[in-house]
Amino acid sequence: xxxxxxxxxxxxxxxxxxxxxxxxxxxxxxxxxxxxxxxxxxxxxxxxxxxxxxxxxxxxxxxxxxxxxxxxxxxxxxxxxxxxxxxxxxxxxxxxxxxxxxxxxxxxxxxxxxxxxxxxxxxxxxxxxxxxxxxxxxxxxxxxxxxxxxxxxxxxxxxxxxxxxxxxxxxxxxxxxxxxxxxxxxxxxxxxxxxxxxxxxxxxxxxxxxxxxxxxxxxxxxxxxxxxxxxxxxxxxxxxxxxxxxxxxxxxxxxxxxxxxxxxxxxxxxxxxxxxxxxxxxxxxxxxxxxxxxxxxxxxxxxxxxxxxxxxxxxxxxxxxxxxxxxxxxxxxxxxxxxxxxxxxx
Amino acid sequence: xxxxxxxxxxxxxxxxxxxxxxxxxxxxxxxxxxxxxxxxxxxxxxxxxxxxxxxxxxxxxxxxxxxxxxxxxxxxxxxxxxxxxxxxxxxxxxxxxxxxxxxxxxxxxxxxxxxxxxxxxxxxxxxxxxxxxxxxxxxxxxxxxxxxxxxxxxxxxxxxxxxxxxxxxxxxxxxxxxxxxxxxxxxxxxxxxxxxxxxxxxxxxxxxxxxxxxxxxxxxxxxxxxxxxxxxxxxxxxxxxxxxxxxxxxxxxxxxxxxxxxxxxxxxxxxxxxxxxxxxxxxxxxxxxxx
Ligand SMILES: Nc1ncnc2c1ncn2[C@@H]1O[C@H](COP(=O)(O)OP(=O)(O)OP(=O)(O)O)[C@@H](O)[C@H]1O
Ligand SMILES: [Mg+2]
Numbered sequence: 001x002x003x004x005x006x007x008x009x010x011x012x013x014x015x016x017x018x019x020x021x022x023x024x025x026x027x028x029x030x031x032x033x034x035x036x037x038x039x040x041x042x043x044x045x046x047x048x049x050x051x052x053x054x055x056x057x058x059x060x061x062x063x064x065x066x067x068x069x070x071x072x073x074x075x076x077x078x079x080x081x082x083x084x085x086x087x088x089x090x091x092x093x094x095x096x097x098x099x100x101x102x103x104x105x106x107x108x109x110x111x112x113x114x115x116x117x118x119x120x121x122x123x124x125x126x127x128x129x130x131x132x133x134x135x136x137x138x139x140x141x142x143x144x145x146x147x148x149x150x151x152x153x154x155x156x157x158x159x160x161x162x163x164x165x166x167x168x169x170x171x172x173x174x175x176x177x178x179x180x181x182x183x184x185x186x187x188x189x190x191x192x193x194x195x196x197x198x199x200x201x202x203x204x205x206x207x208x209x210x211x212x213x214x215x216x217x218x219x220x221x222x223x224x225x226x227x228x229x230x231x232x233x234x235x236x237x238x239x240x241x242x243x244x245x246x247x248x249x250x251x252x253x254x255x256x257x258x259x260x261x262x263x264x265x266x267x268x269x270x271x272x273x274x275x276x277x278x279x280x281x282x283x284x285x286x287x288x289x290x291x292x293x294x295x296x297x298x299x300x301x302x303x304x305x306x307x308x309x310x311x312x313x314x315x316x317x318x319x320x321x322x323x324x325x326x327x328x329x330x331x332x333x334x335x336x337x338x339x340x341x342x343x344x345x346x
Numbered sequence: 347x348x349x350x351x352x353x354x355x356x357x358x359x360x361x362x363x364x365x366x367x368x369x370x371x372x373x374x375x376x377x378x379x380x381x382x383x384x385x386x387x388x389x390x391x392x393x394x395x396x397x398x399x400x401x402x403x404x405x406x407x408x409x410x411x412x413x414x415x416x417x418x419x420x421x422x423x424x425x426x427x428x429x430x431x432x433x434x435x436x437x438x439x440x441x442x443x444x445x446x447x448x449x450x451x452x453x454x455x456x457x458x459x460x461x462x463x464x465x466x467x468x469x470x471x472x473x474x475x476x477x478x479x480x481x482x483x484x485x486x487x488x489x490x491x492x493x494x495x496x497x498x499x500x501x502x503x504x505x506x507x508x509x510x511x512x513x514x515x516x517x518x519x520x521x522x523x524x525x526x527x528x529x530x531x532x533x534x535x536x537x538x539x540x541x542x543x544x545x546x547x548x549x550x551x552x553x554x555x556x557x558x559x560x561x562x563x564x565x566x567x568x569x570x571x572x573x574x575x576x577x578x579x580x581x582x583x584x585x586x587x588x589x590x591x592x593x594x595x596x597x598x599x600x601x602x603x604x605x606x607x608x609x610x611x612x613x614x615x616x617x618x619x620x621x622x623x624x625x626x627x628x629x630x631x632x633x634x635x636x637x
Pocket of ligand 2: 042043044
């Protein structure tokens with residue numbers, strides 16, 4: 001049974017529809033990410049769950065109760081804002097204690113829970129610091145502790161890591177995941193960073209222009225993208241123009257000088273998508289020439305000029321010799337590694 | 347770096363600030379010093395100003411209760427004006443800040459617009475509304491039978507406080523406004539999500555954060571009100587004097603310049619002490635939070 005349910009939720013600002021037909025069922029303890037480019041309506045959706053915005057249409061339910069009828073102050077959700085929105089005139093401990101005070105938790109228990117929450121995010125000993133005197137990462141932890149200490153039914157995170165540098169962000173991602181696993185709070189994370197979404201979530205909701213493009217596990221969205229948008233947005237991908245020839249027997253899928261038996265269903269012009277790491281160099285296949293070769297430590301990145309346009313190939317650095325720049329190669333891939341869809345505009 | 351270059355670079359800041367420095371000395375420091383000196387000179391009805399060094403004026407101010415009362419009145423009016431502007435101005439700025447785009451700019455203009463109008467004109471407006479039997483509001487209320495005699499406004503401290511608060515309001519609103527701009531736009535939502543109601547949000551979250559703005563606005567309003575001249579002159583006239591109007595009268599009516607200079611100097615020193623003192627207090631109080 002769904003714990004948190006969004007049922008055909010829509011939000012309009014004036015004539016502009018910012019979120020449309022948004023339906024999602026979140027299971028208890030699940031970690032969901034909203035992933036999409038800037039301005040696609042992620043924050044708006046999150047704010048509707050939080051209650052800072054009212055949906056124009058649709059329903060939001062928590063454990064089958066209508067959430068939109070409950071005042072934001074009474075929803076009992078934990079929220080971490082992109083800017084953290086810490087109270088600058090209060091110490092870290094006072095910030096974390098605020099939600100417990102509002103719930104009239106007795107003083108002793110409050111102190112104990114604040115201490116435990118700060119310890120959980122690795123800030124034991126920082127109780128009396130003011131936010132302005134803490135680093136971005138520390139502030140972020142205070143914000144997380146403040147949201148978690150009230151034992152929220154759902155934790156909402158609006159790009160909480162986007163202000164941190166790459167290394168700290170990675171650390172915080174691991175920590176966030178561990179904390180979430182330990183206490184099992186149902187969590188929704190808003191992000192436009194696909195790596196973050198993939199490494200943290202149980203399921204990803206890929207959004208574009210206010211609409212859901214795909215809901216699925218990180219693996220599903222990466223390997224079986226439901227649309228061109230998803231395959232482009234999640235990682236790098238190669239799109240080749242191909243044709244399915246049903247007159248041949250057996251039916252053939254042809255892209256340049258690469259060909260394979262056609263999958264069932266489609267015919268005519270199609271787009272063939274293959275992830276760069278699934279393409280190999282072989283003796284037969286798409287004709288291409290290496291334009292640039294970039295060494296990236298554990299792998300090589302090749303940019304090739306192929307018969308079907310620019311192609312990106314990633315090869316594991318396994319110690320074997322790799323083709324040099326300017327060399328002519330043949331690109332091949334296994335039919336099960338590609339996804340084929342009708343070509344738009346053809 | 348060679349010695350000569352070092353010397354030159356040490357002189358450069360002085361050379362560059364010299365024009366401004368000279369202007370500062372010429373129009374501020376010298377007249378100020380002369381005013382202070384003047385306060386130690388003697389004066390007689392027939393002999394005029396005598397450039398001697400005596401403490402007569404200062405003794406007079408210290409011993410005559412008239413001056414104590416007048417200074418006490420000056421600061422009482424300034425404090426009440428400050429309180430009134432803070433009480434009205436802070437909520438005004440907060441409401442203004444919550445308005446949406448077009449209304450916000452419109453009302454900001456309404457609040458700041460009066461700054462473009464002369465203080466004299468604005469104060470005279472009050473006189474036209476409440477001045478004795480002929481004041482518009484008084485007349486109307488009397489005609490309607492709401493009041494029997496005109497509301498006393500002219501020549502009262504209440505009138506002076508009200509008119510001064512009106513004149514000073516933009517400074518308070520602007521100062522609080524600036525503090526509000528520094529608030530995180532999500533801070534109220536953050537407090538709300540933790541279970542705080544609107545009153546708690548204002549009392550526990552907003553107020554403490556805009557307090558530095560209110561206090562710096564208060565310092566501005568207080569010092570401007572305590573040294574204000576035009577409004578007290580129009581509302582209080584020569585019947586209800588404050589420090590600034592008294593100094594003016596000594597200079598231009600009694601022609602006792604030294605006594606006027608002593609009053610002006612005392613007002614200045616008192617103001618500087620109060621402003622510097624409270625500023626230091628505020629900075630210490632909020633240093634931890636607002637670096
Ligand atoms: N109060 C508002 N009034 C009018 N339009 C708004 C309002 N808030 C957001 N929008 C519009 O709604 C769209 C979605 O905004 P939203 O903040 O949800 O995007 P987002 O996906 O969170 O983007 P980002 O990654 O940049 O934070 C944007 O085009 C934005 O201009
Ligand atoms: Mg956003």
